[in-house]
């Protein structure tokens with residue numbers, strides 16, 4: 001690990017123990033295929049006939065004016081997604097919170113800063129990844145997304161996944177992981193493994209939500225092992 005990565009980790013409160021000159025990382029987990037899900041299937045659909053940038057602009061415009069579910073009534077604005085449109089890594093969260101609803105960008109505020117720092121520590125500044133949520137509008141009071149809302153909004157995310165065509169996906173938080181993998185398994189059982197998403201088999205890794213890590217700092221080291229797994233996946237495919 002570079003001195004810079006160690007400095008980033010120290011700043012966010014992660015201690016990485018070393019042994020014989022190597023960073024202690026988890027055993028490589030076997031690839032575990034997930035049950036195909038509606039979200040996964042739609043994500044595997046062929047790329048739109050008209051590719052970037054027109055497809056991006058059309059998709060963004062559709063989301064901006066979307067009234068498919070009741071969340072359009074309470075949103076300040078939609079939160080489409082941000083980052084590099086040909087990113088190697090696609091980060092998928094659950095839904096906008098209050099800060100995101102105000103600023104129109106996913107993962108801002110303290111949780112966003114922690115996510116940024118963890119990504120930087122594996123050599124991926126925020127500008128190098130693409131970040132999106134399952135829901136593009138904030139659920140009132142930060143309640144969990146309802147399945148009908150996620151079902152109506154997922155086609156937008158599926159189109160984003162198809163357009164970015166990432167080498168790996170990082171599902172951030174329980175809601176995101178359970179929805180993308182269509183499972184009720186607790187996040188503790190989902191993290192630490194590599195799933196294959198959609199028929200394209202894009203590797204998908206699950207980690208804790210940074211908002212949870214802010215409340216439970218002892219779990220930061222666990223989340224760091226997930227990030228290391230992502231880094232390894234990207235390295236192997238380089």
Ligand code: SF4
Pocket residue numbers: 063066067068069070071072078135136137149152153
């Ligand atoms: S959450 Fe998604 S489906 Fe619901 S109004 Fe917003 S963009 Fe449309």
